[in-house]
Amino acid sequence: MIFDGHSDLLYDVTRRRLAGESHVLEQHHLDRLRRGGIEGLALALWYGRGQGQTFWESVPGAERAAHRLEVMLSCAQAEFAECPWLAVVRTAAEAEATRAEGKLYAFLAIEGMEGLEGPEELDRLASLGLRLGMLTWNEDNRFAAGAAQDPGKGLTDLGRRAIRRMEDLGTLIDVSHLNEGGFQEVLRLAHGPVIASHSNCRALCDVPRNLTDEQLRAIRDSGGVVGVNAYHSFVHEDPERQTVETLALHAAHMAEVMGVEHVACGFDFCEFMGSPGNEAARGLEDCGHAAAFLNCLERLGMHPAEREMVSRKNLLRIFRETQ
Numbered sequence: 001m002i003f004d005g006h007s008d009l010l011y012d013v014t015r016r017r018l019a020g021e022s023h024v025l026e027q028h029h030l031d032r033l034r035r036g037g038i039e040g041l042a043l044a045l046w047y048g049r050g051q052g053q054t055f056w057e058s059v060p061g062a063e064r065a066a067h068r069l070e071v072m073l074s075c076a077q078a079e080f081a082e083c084p085w086l087a088v089v090r091t092a093a094e095a096e097a098t099r100a101e102g103k104l105y106a107f108l109a110i111e112g113m114e115g116l117e118g119p120e121e122l123d124r125l126a127s128l129g130l131r132l133g134m135l136t137w138n139e140d141n142r143f144a145a146g147a148a149q150d151p152g153k154g155l156t157d158l159g160r161r162a163i164r165r166m167e168d169l170g171t172l173i174d175v176s177h178l179n180e181g182g183f184q185e186v187l188r189l190a191h192g193p194v195i196a197s198h199s200n201c202r203a204l205c206d207v208p209r210n211l212t213d214e215q216l217r218a219i220r221d222s223g224g225v226v227g228v229n230a231y232h233s234f235v236h237e238d239p240e241r242q243t244v245e246t247l248a249l250h251a252a253h254m255a256e257v258m259g260v261e262h263v264a265c266g267f268d269f270c271e272f273m274g275s276p277g278n279e280a281a282r283g284l285e286d287c288g289h290a291a292a293f294l295n296c297l298e299r300l301g302m303h304p305a306e307r308e309m310v311s312r313k314n315l316l317r318i319f320r321e322t323q
Helices: 009-018 024-028 030-035 065-080 092-100 119-127 157-169 180-189 213-222 244-258 291-299 304-322
Strands: 002-007 038-045 086-088 104-111 130-134 172-174 226-228 263-265
Touching (some): 002 304, 009 024, 024 030, 030 038, 038 092, 038 130, 092 104, 092 304, 119 130, 119 157, 130 157, 157 180, 172 304, 180 213, 226 244, 244 263, 244 291, 263 304, 291 304
Parallel strands (some): 002 038, 086 104, 130 172, 226 263
16 A cells, blocks of 8 residues: 655546546546555645646636635645545644545645745645645745746845754655755754655756755755655656656665665656646556555565555644644
């Protein structure tokens, strides 16, 4: 079974509900989740508009990030009310109890704080179930700079205050989309585990969204974990090697650098976004193929107990330690 530490399914939920659909997760995703052995998810509130045209272009008021966030929250809450087979949880104990009942569990995350005016707004999100927080997506906002921005920029004062507030609220700090300067500052400021929910190894694929060995060790030293990302461009620079087998090599490299107890899954599947460029690694095209990743780890010699650590236990441990 797999706990996927980063899922953008709420994007599809919002897109389809705004078009008049309901029961989106059940109608379009549940079969694949079950087929792939997904027991739980970290569902991200990603309300960015990306680099191209999206459904947000036709939503009145969507030029404001705060409005997009509110629309996505509203759609998510309406969707959850229609999902008796899924429970939004805040603790590892709640997740394990939900799993024992045969249901899927979901932790809520925010992928970028562009839509927030200040750290005090995190309190309301925490009351709605938020447990993971990213200061940025790829943009430069009032809190920090994303991976696509100037690597020398650090956090703003609001960003530093947000880090302190997340720790007070028990919200995990997620650095997957931060630039290098912000990453370094977060690791200096944090008092507990820091995670990168969906990032790979720069030693195997040299792109800004992946982490250097030094950054991997810094996350290890915080007590955190890194979730491997199936997005094709983060797996290998050679399209011929953008495969599930290569992604397994990222996990093996992480285990060598950090120890297997700091490796997790954060697949970042987004094939449902419907535009070219969102493909995952071959052999891991969507969540229904997630077990193929564990099969590759087995072929690399990872023992069953280690595979279970990577697939679910390591990330749940972080939630247990911070609840």
